Amino acid sequence: MKSDFSNNFEIKIVYDDICAQPGFLMGFGFSALIFNNLSKTHLLFDTGGKGDILIHNIN
Secondary structure: OOOOOOOOEEEEEEEOOOOOOOOOOOOOOOEEEEEEOOOOEEEEEEOOOOHHHHHHHHO
């Protein structure tokens, strides 16, 4: 049996070296904010180098 989990998670890129949205800051590394729609919790996957850029982009 195959399950479809595509509606259960939302993934937002919040730190990268490519700026995809106006107002976002760039930096070396990668961070993604993952929201689980089932448990209503967030998970931050973060390998970014500068916390101030991460906080700016999340806000």
